[in-house]
Amino acid sequence: MDFNLTEEQQQLQDMLHRFVAKDYAFDKRRQIVASEAGYSAEAWRTFAEMGLLAVTFPEDFGGLGGNAFDTLVVMEAFGRGLVVEPYLATVVLCGGLIRDAGTPAQQDALLPAIAGGELLMAFAHYERDSRYALNNVATTAERSGDGWVLNGAKTVVLHGAQAGKLIVSARTGGGQRDNDGISLFLVDADAAGVSRRGYATQDGQRAAEIELQDVRVDADALIGEEGNALPLIERAIDLGIAALCAEAVGAMDSLNEQTLEYLKTRKQFGVAIGKFQVLQHRMADMVIAAQQARSMAILAAAKAQYAESAAERRHLVSAAKTLVGQSARAVGQGAVQLHGGMGVTDEMPASHYFKRLTMINATFGDADHHLGKVSDALLSA
Amino acid sequence: MDLNYTPEQEAFRQEVRAFIQAELPPEIAHKVKNRLRTSKEDTVRWQQILYKRGWGAPMWPKEFGGTGWDAIQQHIFDEECTAAGAPRQLDFGLRMVAPVIMAFGNREQQEYFLPRIISGEHWWCQGYSEPGSGSDLASLKTRAVREGDNYIVNGQKTWNTLGHHADWIFCLVRTSTEGRPQQGISFLLIDMKTPGITVRPIIMLDGEHEINDVFFDNVQVPVENLVGEENKGWTYAKFLLGHERTGQANVGAWKALHRRVKEIARIEKGDDGRPLIENTRFRDKLAQIEVELLALEMTCLRVLSAGDKKAPGPEASLLKIKGSEIGQALFELAMQACGHAALAYLPEALEAGYTGDFVGGPHAAPAAMDYFNTRKFSIYGGSNEIQRNIISQMVLGL
Numbered sequence: 001m002d003f004n005l006t007e008e009q010q011q012l013q014d015m016l017h018r019f020v021a022k023d024y025a026f027d028k029r030r031q032i033v034a035s036e037a038g039y040s041a042e043a044w045r046t047f048a049e050m051g052l053l054a055v056t057f058p059e060d061f062g063g064l065g066g067n068a069f070d071t072l073v074v075m076e077a078f079g080r081g082l083v084v085e086p087y088l089a090t091v092v093l094c095g096g097l098i099r100d101a102g103t104p105a106q107q108d109a110l111l112p113a114i115a116g117g118e119l120l121m122a123f124a125h126y127e128r129d130s131r132y133a134l135n136n137v138a139t140t141a142e143r144s145g146d147g148w149v150l151n152g153a154k155t156v157v158l159h160g161a162q163a164g165k166l167i168v169s170a171r172t173g174g175g176q177r178d179n180d181g182i183s184l185f186l187v188d189a190d191a192a193g194v195s196r197r198g199y200a201t202q203d204g205q206r207a208a209e210i211e212l213q214d215v216r217v218d219a220d221a222l223i224g225e226e227g228n229a230l231p232l233i234e235r236a237i238d239l240g241i242a243a244l245c246a247e248a249v250g251a252m253d254s255l256n257e258q259t260l261e262y263l264k265t266r267k268q269f270g271v272a273i274g275k276f277q278v279l280q281h282r283m284a285d286m287v288i289a290a291q292q293a294r295s296m297a298i299l300a301a302a303k304a305q306y307a308e309s310a311a312e313r314r315h316l317v318s319a320a321k322t323l324v325g326q327s328a329r330a331v332g333q334g335a336v337q338l339h340g341g342m343g344v345t346d347e348m349p350a351s352h353y354f355k356r357l358t359m360i361n362a363t364f365g366d367a368d369h370h371l372g373k374v375s376d377a378l379l380s381a
Numbered sequence: 382m383d384l385n386y387t388p389e390q391e392a393f394r395q396e397v398r399a400f401i402q403a404e405l406p407p408e409i410a411h412k413v414k415n416r417l418r419t420s421k422e423d424t425v426r427w428q429q430i431l432y433k434r435g436w437g438a439p440m441w442p443k444e445f446g447g448t449g450w451d452a453i454q455q456h457i458f459d460e461e462c463t464a465a466g467a468p469r470q471l472d473f474g475l476r477m478v479a480p481v482i483m484a485f486g487n488r489e490q491q492e493y494f495l496p497r498i499i500s501g502e503h504w505w506c507q508g509y510s511e512p513g514s515g516s517d518l519a520s521l522k523t524r525a526v527r528e529g530d531n532y533i534v535n536g537q538k539t540w541n542t543l544g545h546h547a548d549w550i551f552c553l554v555r556t557s558t559e560g561r562p563q564q565g566i567s568f569l570l571i572d573m574k575t576p577g578i579t580v581r582p583i584i585m586l587d588g589e590h591e592i593n594d595v596f597f598d599n600v601q602v603p604v605e606n607l608v609g610e611e612n613k614g615w616t617y618a619k620f621l622l623g624h625e626r627t628g629q630a631n632v633g634a635w636k637a638l639h640r641r642v643k644e645i646a647r648i649e650k651g652d653d654g655r656p657l658i659e660n661t662r663f664r665d666k667l668a669q670i671e672v673e674l675l676a677l678e679m680t681c682l683r684v685l686s687a688g689d690k691k692a693p694g695p696e697a698s699l700l701k702i703k704g705s706e707i708g709q710a711l712f713e714l715a716m717q718a719c720g721h722a723a724l725a726y727l728p729e730a731l732e733a734g735y736t737g738d739f740v741g742g743p744h745a746a747p748a749a750m751d752y753f754n755t756r757k758f759s760i761y762g763g764s765n766e767i768q769r770n771i772i773s774q775m776v777l778g779l
Contacts, residue, residue, distance in 0.1 A: 280773035295679030302384040375668035
């Protein structure tokens with residue numbers, strides 16, 4: 001058992017912390033969030049140069065052959081800086097799917113393009129009726145000649161409007177909630193019949209509603225086996241959850257530092273407000289929550305990558321998302337409260353961290369959803 | 382990073398498991414697993430069994446007769462012991478006074494006391510709290526006045542656990558009233574058979590006798606029994622608190638208890654006649670505890686893996702707060718699972734060999750008493766509020 005970062009991971013972390021502190025200061029982030037693109041092409045190029053966009057890709061495709069612990073290091077640093085670039089969508093979700101399930105031709109075409117920073121991708125999976133259920137897919141793909149025709153609508157596709165290519169889940173068989181019959185397709189974002197309505201998210205990121213109307217793709221657009229995509233989707237989302245947990249931990253640590261600083265400098269009744277025990281104890285609980293969340297983010301990374309079975313992976317990743325979601329809420333709400341009136345202003349970074357932490361909880365299943373998964377496992381274990 | 386145990390650690394686990402399976406007396410395991418009363422003899426017997434194997438002090442270094450195990454091995458040992466229903470080894474000697482004697486005691490003290498702790502010959506208890514000195518421990522008033530080769534001790538200690546079994550007590554006593562309260566405290570080892578010591582039971586809210594007042598009336602204590610220097614006792618007491626960073630987390634015990642509550646919830650029926658575990662409202666509470674316990678275990682392992690390389694941070698306080706909260710929540714849920722049956726007060730049913738009728742089932746007999754008893758978790762060992770003070774003031778600098 002070893003909780004230490006490797007020397008390479010340590011270097012990566014140091015480099016990222018320097019980047020966030022120097023090149024991604026809060027005013028810079030504000031400009032990026034307000035820009036039309038919603039992300040910084042310059043930052044993305046820097047990530048490519050750093051090797052971040054290929055951290056977990058095999059070396060044959062220009063990657064570094066890393067694992068979920070490398071993603072943990074990257075996402076934690078991004079959480080500290082509230083980085084809004086489409087790393088989760090492009091690298092973790094879509095890059096991960098192509099890496100794990102793509103054909104050699106798809107890997108050849110896509111992984112180096114992602115690694116080089118030329119290609120952004122988005123995972124168009126969730127639908128209006130599916131809430132957080134991964135097997136609830138109404139979008140259809142019907143065979144047509146050599147290829148497929150896709151019809152349906154996808155909701156809150158992270159960075160869907162920025163992506164050059166989409167991975168779309170669609171039914172090639174079975175009913176709307178069947179586990180079998182779901183397939184994954186690679187779709188050009190500007191293909192005929194794809195319409196995208198992009199928008200900002202509450203936390204300064206971007207997402208899109210995507211409609212697919214008679215979208216034609218070739219046979220080689222299929223990723224993985226026809227009708228057998230659910231296990232791939234589950235693993236991709238679990239890796240995404242592990243990444244979000246790490247991001248949340250970085251955000252919580254930074255937010256706790258900001259709040260602590262505020263408690264030491266803000267004076268009322270003639271003393272720093274941190275002298276008041278009622279505030280001290282709330283702060284102590286926030287630090288405990290962040291530590292417990294860190295433990296679970298590490299567990300999520302380990303299990304998303306190395307679990308002995310899919311059932312074990314899903315169980316422990318759900319446990320992690322539950323605790324991280326609850327901790328994110330406690331730390332976020334606590335930070336705003338301890339910042340007083342300043343905490344509810346746009347001016348203070350704290351409110352932005354609170355918003356991101358809130359939305360991380362709501363992404364890929366909130367704490368209640370995942371607690372339900374852990375709870376239901378008690379029936380069988 | 383690698384969260385797997387090494388093959389050596391897995392082999393060690395198998396070795397520990399096989400030993401416990403062969404040597405742990407089943408009648409003792411039966412009591413522990415079913416939360417029946419255990420006796421002093423049970424604890425001593427298990428200590429002697431471990432001692433014979435060379436495992437009497439899993440947390441001690443080899444030079445003092447310990448196993449020399451690293452933190453992860455100790456964790457594995459604890460997990461296997463609690464899972465099998467071994468009685469908890471007595472903390473007061475092994476984990477509390479022994480490290481102080483090792484670090485600050487003289488050679489004579491080390492040679493006399495440590496072998497008797499590890500063999501189970503000496504039962505130790507603690508003399509810290511006083512009626513006027515709880516969380517504000519440094520205000521303690523029990524006086525030790527030097528007279529020739531003795532200290533004469535007068536005063537009262539309270540919340541003394543299992544002192545009615547004890548051969549020795551380690552005490553914080555006041556040897557000076559000058560300077561700050563912390564500066565006049567000394568650490569004394571006192572033979573419980575010394576004339577002038579009276580042990581008086583305090584019956585706790587569960588009706589049980591576990592805790593005592595201990596009165597000192599002109600008790601003569603040879604100066605050889607002073608540990609370290611006079612008036613430095615507070616430093617040693619703080620060392621003692623910081624020494625045992627993960628002990629109060631009790632991860633192994635709570636994992637075993639979580640399994641027990643799950644079993645109880647399978648036996649008990651909900652309003653609809655289905656097993657209680659199928660009631661979502663109940664099951665979600667058990668799931669919530671499972672999640673927090675997983676986080677506690679991971680935090681514990683992180684702390685253990687860091688070893689002594691890192692200066693003590695908020696970990697010890699964190700683990701105390703979370704460990705106590707999780708334990709309390711599990712006992713509360715065990716009681717809740719029993720429904721009406723939890724009302725019945727059948728203390729006689731907690732004796733092994735009880736042949737009378739139960740109300741509800743055997744698991745219901747200790748349920749409410751355990752719940753009441755374990756409210757102490759968040760109060761003792763530095764209340765959870767004191768732990769939050771420690772985090773905010775010592776760690777965060779507020």
